Amino acid sequence: MDPAVSDATVGRLPAYLRAAIDLGTQGVTSVSSDRLAEEAGAHPATLRRDLASLDITGTRGVGYDIKYLVSQISLVLGLNQQWPVVIVGAGNLGKALANYGGFAERGFPVAAMIDVSPELVGSTISGIPVVPTDELPRLVEEEDILVGIITTPADVAQEAADMLVEHGIRSILNFTTELLDVPPTVTCRSVDIATELQILSFYRQRGRAAQTGTGVPLGSEHG
Amino acid sequence: MDPAVSDATVGRLPAYLRAAIDLGTQGVTSVSSDRLAEEAGAHPATLRRDLASLDITGTRGVGYDIKYLVSQISLVLGLNQQWPVVIVGAGNLGKALANYGGFAERGFPVAAMIDVSPELVGSTISGIPVVPTDELPRLVEEEDILVGIITTPADVAQEAADMLVEHGIRSILNFTTELLDVPPTVTCRSVDIATELQILSFYRQRGRAAQTGTGVPLGSEHG
DNA sequence: CAGTGTGAATTTCTTCACAGCG
């Protein structure tokens, strides 16, 4: 459709979606931009513009139909299908994510965890098998996995990323501190908890209170 | 100093800091904006402007002194002291964070975990005591805790936040899907993993490859 | 008449390009 949807818009879509789902669950069938923006923590005009940029329309004088909203935003985000993921690194964080369970329910079932440790390989963590590195090609092939989550120690994160890329993974969510180098065909996002704490620290000190949200692009390409 | 440092700038500071520390560890003592920007994944001009806005200066013809950079950025971020944190919710994610260990080393030691479950209370997780809710006032008082990390189930996250706020916590890092309502005196950031995966999904589908970074403010106040 | 959709104004952020300093 529209050739360009802005990064800022994309960053807000999950919040709109969640707000819409919430309202739907409460039995609401139609919502104004004022209300939905309030729920999602955005400005009403911004919300209207965002939706319009995706050709998601409302009804003048009425608002947006909740079911239509949910289905359209889901469609745009590609959530009308399951995207199995593989977690690389069965350490604490990897295990926590595997245990977390909330993934499958939101469309990202964990197909397997990859680890190098011989003690872990062969075991299962809340039903998810831990497999050795060389199983990756098979997984990608047979289970159509396009998303990898890296929870290894930072010093092997790049290595893990290279391996994922080599075997055809298209998206990487990186929980290490390491900034990853990936080819431009691969989408990569980093979530570093210490970074978040440092940012919080700044605002606390300065007394500025910014109710803020999750990751949004921080800049464009590397080069 | 300068009255206003932009949110975008603040979001990049942790990356600059990490890049500077990395280079320092490698024995580099001075760095140009080109080099540092490269390492941090930013544009050189943006980096220079960011640093200038914090009164962090370099030497013309030479570059920035690494030690000075590290100390000044740390100062701005408030990292010249330890900020003990409390983790609310000793479930999988809470445990993972507690086990993670990387916090203390980056200035955020975990003083305690809070949980309601009688089986957990009284135990320790990698040396960190799990205490009941009513210990919070004492912790805040005696250990000067200003930061809380919420890793509870989403449906009690707001409750947890209210409790933290009531007892004087000033910053909250929220790992649940729930958008928290907090008074303007409290700084709050949310990291929702499903959100990150959804965003990745969008970019993968659209074939756009955005090498992106961690959380940056998504909007200003709620009202 | 309530509330969308959008031109236009505004603000914010980024990048260019270069004067000027060490």
Add this chain to the structure above:
DNA sequence: CGCTGTGAAGAAATTCACACTG
């Protein structure tokens, strides 16, 4: 001479404000 610091240009994002429609 190389690189910072910054005015000025440019791009992007946000917000206003209102015509218009169901």
